[in-house]
Amino acid sequence: MAVPTSLIVVCCHGIWNGGPSKGANEDEWLIADFQRGETSTFIEHIKLGVKLLSESYDDSVLAFSGGPTRKETTLSEAQSYSNLAAAQNLFGHSFVNKLESTPELIPKVISSRILVEDRALDSYHNVLFSLTLFYSRFHAWPLSLTIVSHDFKRPRFIDGHCAAIGFPLERTTFLGIDPPGMINGENEAAMKGVGQAVDEWTADPHGRGEKLAGKRARRNPWGMWQGVFEEQVDGPRKGGLVTEGIGEMETLVDDAPRPW
Secondary structure: OOOOOEEEEEEOOOEEOOOOOOOOOHHHEEOOHHHOOOHHHHHHHHHHHHHHHHHOOOOEEEEEEOOOOOOOOOOOHHHHHHHHHHHOOOOOOOOHHHHOOOHHHHHHHHHOOEEEEOOOOOHHHHHHHHHHHHHHHHOOOOOEEEEEEOHHHHHHHHHHHHHHHOOOHHHEEEEEOOOHHHHHHOOHHHHHHHHHHHHHHHHOOOOOOHHHHHHHHHOOOOOOOOOOOOOOOOHHHOOOOOEEOOHHHOEEOOOOOOOO
16 A cells, blocks of 8 residues: 555544444434534534545545543544444445455455544544554655544634644645534534633643643543553654653644654
8 A cells, every 4th residue: 555645534523332323313422412413413524534535545544533532431432433434334335446346345445544543532632643643554744634523613723733733734624514503603602612612722722731631631531541642652753743741741842843
């Protein structure tokens, strides 16, 4: 397989536990109360990510990003999204003719282009951990980045996270699909929360402070490793990305040059 040059990140927002409806029944999901009515949008995010991969299959990798955020299960958000895509047969139909392969070989071929980033506990780390996982797998940094999430999170991702991480904005694409209650800013209370989140990340771009780090800790019932790279990845294998701090206190160095 040629080294891919494009990273597509689908940011996960809930955990699909499996079930006969293949995600259509919200009872199959572990979600917060405020997310009721949003699971159909999560499925649209998955479909968009797979579609983007199918359109640039030779050059791209798709990462589902999200950790095991619920005490009820060790299943990560990312793995559950991948499971749902497989259950809906999204990994098969787009690639049969292009690969000239038999259907039973499709899952093996597709698996090489799917990453399960199962450590991220917030939107900043959806981006950062997907980038470092890409490097760990392919020993190269992506030339382009596409992020799929809620459209109302666009300012947080582009002006906040990507700017803080330092990935070039001219090589970044954000594609957003909002849940029904958030379209056109209809939910005033929710939009107030969106603004508050932007303010928090503006004040603390890397999420190091007590408030944002505290939110991550509450979303980490299974103690997932939170260093910049996967556990046991040492300096020579970090691809020139300059970090500081030891273990889970590791963060990016603000003024250091980025390797991408």
